[in-house]
Amino acid sequence: MNGSTAATEDDTPVLEAVGIGVRFGGVRALDGVSLALRPGEVCGLIGPNGAGKTTLFDALSGIRRPDEGRILLDGTDVTRRSPVWRARHGMRRTFQRQQLFGQLTVADNLVVAQEWRGGGGGLVADLLSAPTRRTHEKGRRERAEAVLRSCGLDGIGGAYAGALPVGQARMVELARAVAEPPRVLLLDEPASGMTDDEIGHLLSVIRYLSVEEGCAVLLVEHNVAFVMKLSARVVVLDLGHVLAEGTPAEVHADPKVRDAYLGTVSGQSPARTVGPRGDSSGQECNTARDR
Template sequence: MTGYVLTAEAVGVRFGGVRALDGVSLGLRAGEVCGLIGPNGAGKTTLFDVLSGIRRPDAGSVRLAGADITRRSPVWRARHGMRRTFQRQQLFGQLSVTDNLMVAQEWRGGRGRALARERRERAAAVLDGCGIGALGDTYAGALPVGRARMAELARAVADPPRVLLLDEPASGMSAPERAQLASVVRDLAAREGCAVLLVEHNVAFVMELCARVVVLDLGTVLAEGTPAQVRDDAAVREAYLGR
């Protein structure tokens, strides 16, 4: 695959005799928002685990900007611009929302008041951009689900990413919160040139937000195209969307 910032090429994963992924290929372009959908057990989370380095595939490869990163660790990938959120929230509940974003910037090292002030200003700007600037001093563990989801997204982009993997980002959100999430993700992709891949069971949300949608079923790519193409695909309707 050429022209992609992140690619999975012929990825295969087995759990015993079960093929969780079988020859899955996928590419993400800079500035693109792509959706990944499919029924339960289709292999979506397994693919996310492979892309983020949590699981090493049994076959195939993962490339970032053309370089093979299949054997690279999650930490290495994070430090080279890949970020991921999870289905289960991973915020530091006993820290404030701002401090969660400060922690996300500390891997670059350095000390001093000027650097701390710069990081705090960056955190404030990101929180404002995500519409939760007023919650900076709130303990993350005290946030309601929708606000916590947004705070987790803010932490993921506190240090600007090249690739952002969002796992069920709209889960537990109200309709206004989902609209805000969609606006933030679109802006991030357009302004920062970040490639975004999101797994989401809310199909209407995916179809509205994403320019391209990939459908997994039983560990293989069933369909890929624009939301309209995927919506009109007979095989997709049969396997997932319903007639």
Template sequence: MLAVEGVSVAFGGVRALDQVSFEVGEGLVCGVIGPNGAGKTTLFDVVSGLRSPSEGRVLVAGRDLTGVSAVRRARAGVRRTFQRTQVFGRLTVAENVLAALDWHGGGGGLAADLVGRPARRRLERERRERVAEVLELCGLSALSDAYAAALPVGRRRLVELARALADRPRLLLLDEPTSGLDAGQAARLGEVVRALDTTVLLVEHDMGFVMGVCDRIVVLDLGRVIATGTPGEVRDDPVVRAAYLG
């Protein structure tokens, strides 16, 4: 589903990423780990389209998206959350999630809104049903009508996850998804991620979460891939232990 081929990013004389290559199979959960400054967030920016690589390519489902904007990637099924929560504070939880579906439009324009055409009403009902489904999956149903700004950080992060899932992404990028979550919420998140019928790439510092959730792990150090493999293989790799796990 995802192929990163020889990706490099340079900031002046510093190479944040240096010939990074790896693949993630369809439906798998892949973790990206490494010490601070390893290039994890830069990699996410490249995959999601927020930054262009100086070298290399990013392919999703065989399609080269290297020169494609972040908006067009999102509409092609690449969705992302961020380290810092980014919710619409003045909207309710349900409205935040519904916003992820609005780009599809409703057909018929203003006239259809005013007269309430059956097709428009059906579409609105289907979207509301999808929102309810995702909120239930993320454990947010009871907070559907709460304003996002009033929620603690951990709940806002779950709202972001629900919003990213609403449009059924093909590739989901999760940047530090357990940050701000308590142990119970993190466990719930792990269950949600494992149950998803989509490909997931995540950056996370919680090694217990990574080892328990991921099928594959990519280890970065100073912008280079130093190891890839199953959680067990990575845990036992002496190079990884020396550079990161210690």
């Protein structure tokens, strides 16, 4: 059974990319890419290495300004807004390479994500440990503990983030991204390096965020089986273009997708066998085709 509900009762896109183009010198990494993401929807974004997936994430999150097109958040053009502005207005992101504060504890990583709201009184209130400051700090600690529990990380709040195994570190990064409830969550290979049990828990957390909290999720992941199981809709990028879009079943059955990424219909070698780390082993493509 596939993924979460495609959208909540509100069918207005919370995030929309319109005709996005990105160039690196003479190379067009993205060429006229458009997609819309609605509240409560989990959308998978797949394609061979070099297809433009991370570049699209960079454009959506504000790390790279597109050369063409617009980014809309809740109907507002945010193309020129900074990543910080977008994060503070509900757009959060994780990265292929973990971006945790390794010298802070797990709990402190989540508290830091809430500190931008401040607590009034400035530096003086901090130095004097004003009651309002203590109240805000207590609330943020309680929120951090609750999020860690929901992510299956209770009991490790005092551990240093830099000492965690890969699977736990990835889950902590997700927990930090949702320390304040997001409107949009961009997940870049969140299951990479996780055990099967950790992947199962990750799937449950993402479903909860989409179904119960109405968070829109755009998911890049080389584990195609994970994407197909979780997503209500899948978008396939290839060489900077949208190659296909539809339900997991429709995308899996599309001959163009099978030729470019999942393997040929005839069962012969895929047209481009690029593994999840850019090697030419074809392992990921063959695994996806077998599934």
